[in-house]
Amino acid sequence: MVNKKLSKDKDTEEKIFEAAREVFAGKGMDGARMQEIADRAGISKSLLHYYYRSKEKLFSAVFDDVAELIFRKFAQIFERDLPFEKKVEHFFTEHIDFLKANPGLPLFILSEINRNPERMKKLTARIDYQKMWYTVWGDLNRDPKQTGGRILHLEPQEIPQLVTTAISITVFPFAARNLLEPVLERSGYSFERYIEERKKFATRLVIDYLSSQKDA
Amino acid sequence: MVNKKLSKDKDTEEKIFEAAREVFAGKGMDGARMQEIADRAGISKSLLHYYYRSKEKLFSAVFDDVAELIFRKFAQIFERDLPFEKKVEHFFTEHIDFLKANPGLPLFILSEINRNPERMKKLTARIDYQKMWYTVWGDLNRDPKQTGGRILHLEPQEIPQLVTTAISITVFPFAARNLLEPVLERSGYSFERYIEERKKFATRLVIDYLSSQKDA
DNA sequence: AATACCTTTGACCATCTGGTTAAACTATTC
DNA sequence: GAATAGTTTAACCAGATGGTCAAAGGTATT
Numbered sequence: 001m002v003n004k005k006l007s008k009d010k011d012t013e014e015k016i017f018e019a020a021r022e023v024f025a026g027k028g029m030d031g032a033r034m035q036e037i038a039d040r041a042g043i044s045k046s047l048l049h050y051y052y053r054s055k056e057k058l059f060s061a062v063f064d065d066v067a068e069l070i071f072r073k074f075a076q077i078f079e080r081d082l083p084f085e086k087k088v089e090h091f092f093t094e095h096i097d098f099l100k101a102n103p104g105l106p107l108f109i110l111s112e113i114n115r116n117p118e119r120m121k122k123l124t125a126r127i128d129y130q131k132m133w134y135t136v137w138g139d140l141n142r143d144p145k146q147t148g149g150r151i152l153h154l155e156p157q158e159i160p161q162l163v164t165t166a167i168s169i170t171v172f173p174f175a176a177r178n179l180l181e182p183v184l185e186r187s188g189y190s191f192e193r194y195i196e197e198r199k200k201f202a203t204r205l206v207i208d209y210l211s212s213q214k215d216a
Numbered sequence: 217m218v219n220k221k222l223s224k225d226k227d228t229e230e231k232i233f234e235a236a237r238e239v240f241a242g243k244g245m246d247g248a249r250m251q252e253i254a255d256r257a258g259i260s261k262s263l264l265h266y267y268y269r270s271k272e273k274l275f276s277a278v279f280d281d282v283a284e285l286i287f288r289k290f291a292q293i294f295e296r297d298l299p300f301e302k303k304v305e306h307f308f309t310e311h312i313d314f315l316k317a318n319p320g321l322p323l324f325i326l327s328e329i330n331r332n333p334e335r336m337k338k339l340t341a342r343i344d345y346q347k348m349w350y351t352v353w354g355d356l357n358r359d360p361k362q363t364g365g366r367i368l369h370l371e372p373q374e375i376p377q378l379v380t381t382a383i384s385i386t387v388f389p390f391a392a393r394n395l396l397e398p399v400l401e402r403s404g405y406s407f408e409r410y411i412e413e414r415k416k417f418a419t420r421l422v423i424d425y426l427s428s429q430k431d432a
Numbered sequence: 433a434a435t436a437c438c439t440t441t442g443a444c445c446a447t448c449t450g451g452t453t454a455a456a457c458t459a460t461t462c
Numbered sequence: 463g464a465a466t467a468g469t470t471t472a473a474c475c476a477g478a479t480g481g482t483c484a485a486a487g488g489t490a491t492t
Contacts, residue, residue, distance in 0.1 A: 012469085030246035031331065034450060044471050049451060107330050110391050114323050115247065117394040124395070129403050160405060161417040164396065168388035169381050175326050175391065178333040179340070180380065187345050189376060201377040205425050212424040228439085250480060260441050265481060433492100440487075448479075458469070 013051050015041045020052075021062045025104040028111045029059050060119075063112060066105060067123055073098050084152065089203045092170060096199050099174045106175040150211040162206070169202050229267050231257045236268075237278045241320040244327045245275050276335075279328060282321060283339055289314050300368065305419045308386060312415055315390045322391040368426040378422070385418050 019041035023032045034055055038045040052058035077094045080087065099106065113120045154162070173180055173195065181191040235257035239248045250271055254261040268274035293310045296303065315322065329336045370378070389396055389411065397407040 027331070028244070028246065028327070030244065033448090035448095045450085046452085046471060047469080050469075053451090055450065107326060110323060110395075111244070111327055113392070113394045115243070120395050121398050124399055124402075129399055158417070160400060160403065160410060161413060164389060164410075165385050165417075165421065168384045172384035172388045172391075173380060175388075176329070178329045179326075179336050182337050183340055183345055184376060186340075187376065194376060194380075197377060201374070201381075204428075205381065205421065208425045208428040209421050212420075212428070249478090251478095261480085262441060262482085263439080266439075269481090271480065435492075436490090438487105438489080441485090443483090443485105445482075446480095449477090450475105451477105452475075453473090454471105455473100456469100456471075459467085461466070462464085 012041075012043065012047065016043065016048060016051055016058075017062065017065075020058050021066070024059055024062050025066075025108045028108065029055075029115060032059075063119070064123075066108065070105065070109070071127075085203075085207055088206050089199070091166065092199050092202045095170050096195060096202075099170060100195065103174050103177060106171045110175060150207070152207070152210040153213075154210055162209070166202070166206065169205070170198070173198065228257075228259065228263065232259065232264060232267055232274075233278065233281075236274050237282070240275055240278050241282075241324045244324065245271075245331060248275075279335070280339075282324065286321065286325070287343075301419075301423055304422050305415070307382065308415050308418045311386050312411060312418075315386060316411065319390050319393060322387045326391060366423070366427040368423070370426055378425070382418070382422065385421070386414070389414065 016037070019037045020032075023037045023040060026032075032055075034048055035045055037058075038048055041048075048058065052061060073094075077091050078087070080090060082090055177191065180194075184191055184194055232253070235253045236248075239253045239256060242248075248271075250264055251261055253274075254264055257264075264274065268277060289310075293307050294303070296306060298306055393407065396410075400407055400410050
């Protein structure tokens with residue numbers, strides 16, 4: 001049967017891809033070993049090269065897939081039409097839940113960007129940030145609304161600072177998890193609880209910033 | 217002369233250490249090559265093993281030195297006796313300037329923590345965080361003061377969130393520099409300017425948070 | 433100047449690692 | 463069931479890499 005053959009192929013290729021993602025995400029390009037990927041996929045090392053010609057090709061396939069997953073997730077989070085304050089809360093909740101499900105991704109991406117900056121330049125070259133940022137925060141900026149009884153202010157030149165801050169405070173704890181977790185636990189916190197609390201904390205941090213009076 | 221001999225030794229060892237720090241910080245333990253370290257130090261590969269028996273030993277020496285440098289810097293920043301708001305500003309200014317001078321350290325530390333969590337556990341085991349956090353923020357918590365005309369609030373259980381936030385928003389941009397820099401520049405910003413502005417932004421973010429009314 | 437000690441190196445080694453290849457195995461087609 | 467095409471593997475290879483070692487070079491001690 002043709003079906004069976006194709007599904008078998010797909011199966012092996014997927015097993016390889018899955019294994020590669022796990023190993024690369026855990027050890028990075030340099031630390032990963034083709035043999036380990038093969039073992040985890042339950043196949044011979046030769047088969048890796050049959051489906052993906054080289055380590056670099058396999059890695060690129062994994063990286064591109066992961067990068068696309070992240071960008072898609074980001075765009076998706078902001079599609080929802082909600083009042084601004086709810087949108088912020090929704091962003092942090094979704095974003096943190098995503099990171100909880102993929103805790104290894106931040107450091108994986110950051111390490112690879114450092115190892116090979118060119119790859120990221122190509123990836124980000126297609127995106128129109130000017131437009132994206134204004135889409136995301138524009139409704140607030142163009143037309144300051146009263147939200148939850150508070151007036152929110154945002155100047156255009158603050159956008160990069162605010163956006164990178166939103167990403168920083170969610171991504172960093174996961175990138176630094178192995179540092180943070182033992183520290184928190186020695187103080188009686190669990191990382192799990194810390195992360196859950198962070199959703200509300202981050203939301204309030206941003207809203208408080210936007211609702212404070214400035215330079216007045 | 218004994219002096220000359222000793223100073224020569226010190227010289228070579230220091231050259232090796234310096235080269236090792238550069239290479240390890242740039243490529244991590246896995247990506248670094250002993251030959252490259254030797255080349256950068258202008259000596260033969262054998263000499264590396266003469267002074268530091270193995271790659272692992274050399275790496276550990278570098279890592280411990282860097283880790284200690286960071287912890288020392290942190291403690292030092294908070295020694296200054298200043299009004300709380302000024303202390304926050306002083307923290308961000310000093311911390312960001314330190315990172316500007318050592319932009320590779322964040323990702324170096326984070327990667328190594330991920331590669332070898334045990335090492336960090338040992339390093340952090342000695343530190344009493346409960347005490348440190350209360351030393352840092354305690355004066356505010358014990359005795360809310362009016363600062364710059366504003367009343368600042370902080371609940372003990374908020375401390376971990378706030379401290380990790382302060383670190384996140386300063387460290388993350390440097391860890392993600394190769395991602396952020398091209399994005400910012402495509403929007404007309406320079407990373408340099410972004411980082412300078414971040415000092416004030418971060419300060420205001422924290423102060424706004426502390427001065428907002430909660431749960432009222 | 434002979435001795436002893438420290439430093440430095442080139443040559444070398446064992447192992448690891450990404451990658452190749454020929455052959456075996458399986459399924460499909462005729 | 464023979465031929466054809468696709469899949470999988472064991473054995474192998476070349477180059478890289480961390481590490482060793484004996485010998486050379488230099489410096490101080492006697």
